[in-house]
Amino acid sequence: MQLTRHITPDSLMSLEAYTKYRKANKPAIIAHRKLRSVTLGEHINLQFESETTIRYQIQEMLRIEKVFEEEGILQEIEAYAPLVPDGSNWKATMMIEYTDVNERKRELARLIGVEDHMFVEVEGQPRVYAIADEDLDRENDEKTSAVHFVRFELTPAMCAAVKAGGAVKLGCDHTNYPAHITIAAETLASLAGDLR
Numbered sequence: 009m010q011l012t013r014h015i016t017p018d019s020l021m022s023l024e025a026y027t028k029y030r031k032a033n034k035p036a037i038i039a040h041r042k043l044r045s046v047t048l049g050e051h052i053n054l055q056f057e058s059e060t061t062i063r064y065q066i067q068e069m070l071r072i073e074k075v076f077e078e079e080g081i082l083q084e085i086e087a088y089a090p091l092v093p094d095g096s097n098w099k100a101t102m103m104i105e106y107t108d109v110n111e112r113k114r115e116l117a118r119l120i121g122v123e124d125h126m127f128v129e130v131e132g133q134p135r136v137y138a139i140a141d142e143d144l145d146r147e148n149d150e151k152t153s154a155v156h157f158v159r160f161e162l163t164p165a166m167c168a169a170v171k172a173g174g175a176v177k178l179g180c181d182h183t184n185y186p187a188h189i190t191i192a193a194e195t196l197a198s199l200a201g202d203l204r
Contacts, residue, residue: 015063015089017081023074026067037064043198046178049187051115052122054100054158054178056199057091090142091157095204096167102126102138102156116151118184123156125182130166131174167203170196 021029037060044056055061066084075081091099102123106112123140130136138158162170170176176196179188191199 015059015066015085015092017078017085020063020070020081020085021067023071023076026071030067030071037061040198043195046189046191046195048178048180048189049185051105052180052185052187053103053105054126055103056098056100056195056202057093058198058202059092062088062092093202095202096162096164098128098160098162098199098202100158100160102140102158104152104154104156112154113151115184116154119182120149120152122152122180122182122185123158125180125185126158127179127181128160128162129177129179130162130169131176133163133166133169133174135179136160136162136166162203170200170203 020026040058040060041055041064044058044061046054046056048054066088069075069084069088070081073080075084091101093099104112104116104119104122106115123138126138126140127135138160140156140158142157142159176191176199177188178191180186
């Protein structure tokens with residue numbers, strides 16, 4: 009899978025080529041995804057996306073749906089490419105995870121607005137709150153969604169601090185879900201690669 013910083017139909021593999029690539033590279037892709045996954049508290053997981061994770065997602069959707077016509081390929085790119093970081097931000101799929109159905113229903117009602125309370129704090133810099141669900145609203149008056157898409161927009165000073173090895177805290181200050189964690193060094197090294 010060749011990274012080009014711009015996903016186009018021509019930069020994706022054919023279904024046949026991807027099938028061969030997938031067999032040889034799936035463990036490495038899964039390890040990359042795991043490295044970029046941060047659990048906050050017991051029930052929120054942020055999967056920080058990259059060009060690698062999004063290319064994999066697009067190729068998987070094309071494979072599963074057996075899409076090989078340009079219109080279908082363009083639809084998948086349009087759906088997922090906005091999740092690739094732009095060089096000054098981190099983008100993540102935020103999942104609220106409760107295994108018990110009744111508990112999940114209750115907690116999603118208690119966590120309305122939680123996506124707007126997610127933040128990153130680069131050492132020595134002010135907090136940056138997530139910009140959530142830019143594609144469409146994912147909650148209503150009764151509950152929030154179990155999945156949100158969030159973007160953390162960093163200033164040049166924050167980017168420089170991360171690249172220089174500054175620690176980064178991920179947190180949430182929602183009344184019903186106060187939590188924070190320092191992002192592990194290996195994960196942060198991968199995230200630093202997203203920044204210019």
